[in-house]
Amino acid sequence: xxxxxxxxxxxxxxxxxxxxxxxxxxxxxxxxxxxxxxxxxxxxxxxxxxxxxxxxxxxxxxxxxxxxxxxxxxxxxxxxxxxxxxxxxxxxxxxxxxxxxxxxxxxxxxxxxxxxxxxxxxxxxxxxxxxxxxxxxxxxxxxxxxxxxxxxxxxxxxxxxxxxxxxxxxxxxxxxxxxxxxxxxxxxxxxxxxxxxxxxxxxxxxxxxxxxxxxxxxxxxxxxxxxxxxxxxxxxxxxxxxxxxxxxxxxxxxx
Amino acid sequence: xxxxxxxxxxxxxxxxxxxxxxxxxxxxxxxxxxxxxxxxxxxxxxxxxxxxxxxxxxxxxxxxxxxxxxxxxxxxxxxxxxxxxxxxxxxxxxxxxxxxxxxxxxxxxxxxxxxxxxxxxxxxxxxxxxxxxxxxxxxxxxxxxxxxxxxxxxxxxxxxxxxxxxxxxxxxxxxxxxxxxxxxxxxxxxxxxxxxxxxxxxxxxxxxxxxxxxxxxxxxxxxxxxxxxxxxxxxxxxxxxxxxxxxxxxxxxxxxxxxxxxxxxxxxxxxxxxxxxxxxxxxxxxxxxxxxxxxxxxxxxxxxxxxxx
Numbered sequence: 240x241x242x243x244x245x246x247x248x249x250x251x252x253x254x255x256x257x258x259x260x261x262x263x264x265x266x267x268x269x270x271x272x273x274x275x276x277x278x279x280x281x282x283x284x285x286x287x288x289x290x291x292x293x294x295x296x297x298x299x300x301x302x303x304x305x306x307x308x309x310x311x312x313x314x315x316x317x318x319x320x321x322x323x324x325x326x327x328x329x330x331x332x333x334x335x336x337x338x339x340x341x342x343x344x345x346x347x348x349x350x351x352x353x354x355x356x357x358x359x360x361x362x363x364x365x366x367x368x369x370x371x372x373x374x375x376x377x378x379x380x381x382x383x384x385x386x387x388x389x390x391x392x393x394x395x396x397x398x399x400x401x402x403x404x405x406x407x408x409x410x411x412x413x414x415x416x417x418x419x420x421x422x423x424x425x426x427x428x429x430x431x432x433x434x435x436x437x438x439x440x441x442x443x444x445x446x447x448x449x450x451x452x453x454x455x456x457x458x459x460x461x462x463x464x465x466x467x468x469x470x471x472x473x474x475x476x477x478x479x480x481x482x483x484x485x486x487x488x489x490x491x492x493x494x
Numbered sequence: 495x496x497x498x499x500x501x502x503x504x505x506x507x508x509x510x511x512x513x514x515x516x517x518x519x520x521x522x523x524x525x526x527x528x529x530x531x532x533x534x535x536x537x538x539x540x541x542x543x544x545x546x547x548x549x550x551x552x553x554x555x556x557x558x559x560x561x562x563x564x565x566x567x568x569x570x571x572x573x574x575x576x577x578x579x580x581x582x583x584x585x586x587x588x589x590x591x592x593x594x595x596x597x598x599x600x601x602x603x604x605x606x607x608x609x610x611x612x613x614x615x616x617x618x619x620x621x622x623x624x625x626x627x628x629x630x631x632x633x634x635x636x637x638x639x640x641x642x643x644x645x646x647x648x649x650x651x652x653x654x655x656x657x658x659x660x661x662x663x664x665x666x667x668x669x670x671x672x673x674x675x676x677x678x679x680x681x682x683x684x685x686x687x688x689x690x691x692x693x694x695x696x697x698x699x700x701x702x703x704x705x706x707x708x709x710x711x712x713x714x715x716x717x718x719x720x721x722x723x724x725x726x727x728x729x730x731x732x733x734x735x736x737x738x739x740x741x742x743x744x745x746x747x748x749x750x751x752x753x754x755x756x757x758x759x760x761x762x763x764x765x766x767x768x769x770x771x772x773x774x775x776x777x778x779x780x781x782x783x784x785x786x787x788x789x790x791x792x793x794x795x796x797x798x799x800x801x802x803x
Contacts, residue, residue, distance in 0.1 A: 249596025257584045328580035332639065335544055335574055336597035337566040494507075494547050 247342040250333065254350030258316055265354060269312055270361040273304045277366045280426060291428060291459045297370040301363070302453040303425035308362045309384055310448065313355030313391035314416055317347040321399025322408050334493065340486035344396055344479070351392025352385060359384060372456055379464050380455030386471050387448040393478040400485050400492060419445045429461050444474045495522040497647050497678035498543060503552035505538055512538040514702040515552070520680060522646065525673050527693035528682045531797060534699040536682045537577060540651050544574045556647055570598065573645035575636050577652045581624040587611070587635055588620045591642055598643035610638045613668040630657045637665060647678045654685060666692060690789040698796055706796050713792050721785040722757045722765060729777030731755050735768060
């Protein structure tokens, strides 16, 4: 495994270049979408609900929106790149050279992290004008943003390899990623849920990513950030092992 | 030195056996042709060599490196031009070649990239997006991508399918130069005249089996000599020449009473004797052609399962 090999760096660069060349679609559009969420939900619910003690709703919402953007765009980057390459056939340019499965997975995931963080930063910069935000534990913000993007980037690799057509990838995104993100406490604190859904939420790994990320801003969260970190880290290791194993076996790539 | 060693390779897809124990050995520096009709297993074999398909049984080695167990080294030695016209629409020609070079671990490879583009007449298109290129130009980029890491073994899967004469000439000139410089070239093509002109040795595949493997000169020698096609204005073929009628011409000529006959000629000096006997029999020749046997003749005979003379 050589994360600094020319092969890894080239594939990483290619993936960055790919999304940068269509930045309107890959960066600007999700930033605008998040801003609309903030304007609508923030305007309607501000002053009517309080999710965390001493934190107004718009301030509560912003970290959730930032993390949601990070996660969704990290997933979109690796999954869309792989499925497009598979369907158009140009994935052969990655499969013919002597790139190891480690290099391939790490390059796709690293580029996904970059896109997730760029979009997240864009959302933060735009939305931060609408509320006063504190940064109680900035290290937690960085750790959860990185881990969350890495997890979704890895899920994107898995989905991109598994899916054989855009329809299947859309199903993965709409029936798994989207509900898991929306039901992870982006717009609310899970403490406000009925007992059954509160319990269900604890089985959603996305909840821990968002809850830990929000802790970095307010120093308050539904569960301890250390618990969230442990769960998120284990989740990442498991997903990374699955993705690397798929590539090592040539699952749906080398017949 | 053996460039490609293929040992008893078998591959099945959902019960269909695409390769049935193929064994081949291709030496370094050879220009080798892999021929066969559609569905013969050529692309499956090439994909196995390239590591895109894993054999069920058997092994493939490139310069001694197994394509499954020592894939990194094997892939460094190999450049493959895929049959499908695939490209990445996000990048220009130069970006595509730089990226491909980087995947093979090569930095600062612009000098060679420029040379490859120059030799394939791509220089003027270097900064053009791949989407904007014609089919022929995209094909040239595919060839350039396979060559960016100067592989000692080059595999061309139908490189001239659907491209114009100019590209064919440019491509063959460059590939011939690389072959002269010591690169091994493996070519699959449906254009048998190209294979005859370029390849030193040929393997013919049929239904997943190697049905012929020989040098080009030996293969052509199997088709004995040439054919003399004679259109008779008056008269018939004398009895003494009937044994020279090509076997596939017998029925046609017998049933038509034939004023056109195709005669086998083993050596050019036999032509004079044939003409003399025709003259003696009172036959008058309207038109005459001497046709050299070619790879297509032997290919069709082998694929038809007919005994090769």
